[in-house]
Amino acid sequence: MKTALVTGSSGFIGYFVAEALLSQGWRVIGVDSMSDYYDVNLKQSRLDLLETHAEFVNVHGEVQEQGLLTALFAEHEPEIVIHLAAQAGVRYSLENPMSYFQTNLGGTLQLLEAARAHPPKHMLMASSSSAYGANTQMPYNENMQADHQMSLYAATKKSSENIAHSYAHLFSLPITMFRFFTVYGPWGRPDMAPHKFTSRILEGRPIDVYNHGDMRRDFTYVTDLVQAILLLVDAVPDHLTQQGQFDGDSLSPVAPYRVVNIGNSDTVPLLDFIKAIEDATDIKAEKNLMPMQPGDVPATWADASLLKSLTGYVPKTDVRDGVAQFVAWYRDYYKI
Structure with a gap:
């Protein structure tokens, strides 16, 4: 049986990645x-579902x-590693910067040292669109x-990319870094806008809308993201044989x-979201229009043509459909 190691497995994206691998017959x-x-109760609920798998x-x-x-690599010898564990959040990095260095940089270094000692076939590591x-x-x-990163969170993500590249070069470790763009969907984090907006709207409270609503995001539905990650597992980078294989390739x-x-x-206006x-919800939101927050950016928009070239995959969930599925999950989970 193939073995995968997933860090951050009880997190939002980590849960879906682990669940998808288990459904495909992997040991995780x-x-x-x-x-x-x-x-933590939300994380525990995700973990409870994962633990139903033998x-x-x-x-x-x-x-x-x-x-x-390093001990886990030695014991389980994972064929692939999907590194999702991180201290998330742009605004929180202003309050607790040390946790970003400890988890995002220290954790990445520990992972790379483990891979150096016990090399897997492919490491897939999460970065962020905030790196732009x-x-x-x-x-x-x-x-x-x-x-020119705009927040400490973004700076730690870009730094992790640089550190990973150096290990890939020095120790011939195949590494794919993926940059996420505003992921949303069922089981999403409570600190993210979809969760906060939905909870406040259902409770009849105003929502905080930054930059007076003049913001755009490339909203990515979580199962689309996970499908892309799983397809990238087989797209192992090899700079010796793949140079020039794809237009616009970022291969080192x-x-x-x-x-x-x-x-x-695609890029969706925040007010449309x-x-x-x-x-x-069939409820009109009361909007509290606010200025741009420190470290935030007004817009994100992904060119995902390289993903398509590597895997043939194109994310497919329309925002309205994805939001409806998130709201349905929210009502069910919180018994509303």
């Missing part, structure tokens, strides 16, 4: 610290813990210069390393 070693950054192994621990991942920072040319493509010339956008290849929630 899940690592999660169950941190209290947001509701081939799921839960490991409670922090990825930055010295030697933890102050870029205003859109849609974002993977070969754009990305040197000196390492088996590639950066891939995973987005919906809110309208989709209003329609799904």
Whole structure:
């Protein structure tokens, strides 16, 4: 049986990735610290579902813990590793910056050291569209210069990319970094806009709308994202044989390393996204229009043509359909 190691397995995206791998017959070693950054009960509910699978192994621990991942690599010899554990959130990085260094940088380094000692066939590691920072040319493509991050969170993600590239070069570790674009869907995090908007609208409370609503996002439905990740598992980068294989490839010339956008290849006005929630709840939102928040960017938009070239996959969930599914899950989970 093939073995995969998934960090952040009780998180929003990690849960869906682990569930999808298990459904495809993989044995999954899940690592999660169950941190209290947001509701631990939500994480526990995801974990409870994963533990109904006989081939799921839960490991409670922090990825930055010295030697933890090296011991797991030695014991389980995973063929693939999907690294999703991270301290998330742009605004929280202003309040608790040390947690971003410890988890996002320290955890990534521990993972790479484990892979150096026990190399898997492919490592897939989560980055973020926030790595594009102050870029205003859109849609974002993977070969754009990305040197001006706007938040500490974004800076740790871009730094993780750089560290991973160095390990890929030095130790011939095949690594794919994927940059996510505003992921939403059932089981989503309570600190993210879809969850906050839905909860407040259903409770009859006003919602905070930043930059006076003049924002756009490339909203990506979670199952679309997971499908793309699973297809990328077989797209192992090899700089020695794949140079020039695809137009616009981000493949490194000196390492088996590639950066891939995973987005919906569309940009949706924030007010349209809110309208989709209003329609799904049948409630008109009261909007509290606010200025732009520190570290935030006004727009994101993915060029996902490299993803299509590598896998043939195109994300397909329309925002209105995705929002309706999220609201239905929210009502069911919270018994509303």
